[in-house]
Amino acid sequence: MSHLELTHIHKSFTNFVAVEDFNLTVKQGEFVSFLGPSGCGKTTTLRMVAGFEIPTSGTITINGKDLTNVPPNKRNVGMVFQSYALFPNMTVAQNVGYGLKIAGNSKSEIDARVDEMLALIQMGKFAARYPYQLSGGQQQRVALARALAIRPEVLLLDEPLSALDAKIRVSLRTEIRAIQQKLGITTIYVTHDQEEALSLSDRIVVMSQGRMEQVGTPFEIYNFPQTQFVANFVGSLNTVKAEVSDPEKGLLHVNGVQFITATDIKSRKKGDAIRISVRPERFSFAEDRKKDNVLDCTIENITFLGSVVRIQVTIGNSRFNMDTFNNPFLELPKIGSKEQVTCSKEAVLVLDE
């Protein structure tokens, strides 16, 4: 049963189309992330769900109720902003209880709910503090508690971790996910950070230029990208020009080096120019030579990235990056040495432009 439904949503401003034919069904308790670069329409879509923007066409329903033209204060949708947006004139407790006060709850009800929410974010002892006395991470937790206090039907988070430093970002995102799962609240999360989207979401909507590029689980988005944009935007990717040499067998040539792909290219003709993509971690050094693609290469450069070592190799005339996990006993080849690398035919992707 769908909880939130966006149907044929279109939003245009003067001379600019922000969102085009956006269709999405979100189940009760699902965590969906909108992922994409700046200006792709993800925040505009979120703001339409919140009621801060009205779609040019299309409908938004929550629990089957059409909210397309309902003002934001009548939607019962909680929102967390990038800049926290805590009310500077109110204490933490007053901020969390504000929505309940507006709804006309009694003081005892408000106090009980505020205590419950502050316990949920483990900030009970900060109740009397003002926002300017809190760190960024604490302010965002209070903003989350404030949005949840009103028992919203849908929780919307607009890049809530962007203004925080890296360590707090990681710990807070774990906390957000844990709270979301505990409360079972339907959540839409906007981010341009692929790691955040991959680690938090039940499903991801990858967006580009106002359009949905792909909707899927993090596993599907990462491993089976359907478009060049998704493959490029999510994770690292090697992309090179290739020529179809045998469409039936899936054979391709990259500057004279033969690759085999599992992607169906039967609709292409021999000699067609295409682009292939391979994720860096799908290459490995040829030890057993059992994989489909065994390729001669020259080691060009080695970069240590902490948990991963990135090795730049030349196959034919094309440069590829190859990632391998770091371990203290890792034996790395010498720069300039000739080696062989392998990858499976499933790793060689032929994607729509």
Next chain:
Amino acid sequence: MSDKRFNFFAIFWGIAALLYFFVPLYGTFDFSLRMERGVLGFKAYELVFADPRFWQGFRYSITMAVITIIFSVSIFVPAVYWMYLKVPQARPVMDVITILPFIIPGIVLVFGLIRTFSRPPLQLTLRPWSTDILMVAGYIIISMPYMFRAIDVGMRAIDVRTLTEAAQSLGSSWFQVLKDVIIPNLRIAILSGSLIAFATVMGELILADFLVRPALGPYMVRIGLTKAYEPAALAIISYSLTWFSLGLLQYFSSRSERQKQQVIEE
């Protein structure tokens, strides 16, 4: 070495500025005390305070100032808030409009008001109370540059749009957003605009004089035509009012900062 030279010039110009400001003020004050030959005293002040026309002008000006402040705040807070939310691109236009009272002389404004409102259909100059409406309208315009700027600075210090959206997402109506979130965060800005507007109205002459209303400004001028020491005493009283307003402004601003600091230390 260069630091010392810098300090010397800073001190020199600081003292020069203080002298420029305080010597005439001191001169006026000293003169106001010399009403009785050979004695320094407050005789001129006693006469001013004993004059019922002074108290009439004082009461009238204070009433006008309070009404002006109420209407100014009621007009400018929602207007500037709306501008920030809906038409932020109109800010440069508003900037120009609100400095017009500095450019257009007060005499032009008052003649404009008289010409427009002393004939039908909106004949407001016939009765005192309707003339007072014109006075308040004029005072609102005269104090507009200060009021607009004070509120504008206050709005700039808070993220108006996001705070509004946050409050709306929690169920607030426009009125509740303004009452619970925006105005409490503009307290100091509203107070500073109000105090400057108060000082402006208390010393205003041209509007009251041409609209023939019993304000403090025309009273001071009339006294100045026939008396010597009382106008000096009135000038000092007027200065004191302005300084009192500025002092209050400073006090409330620094108290707000002190409270924040105190809470942080706790």
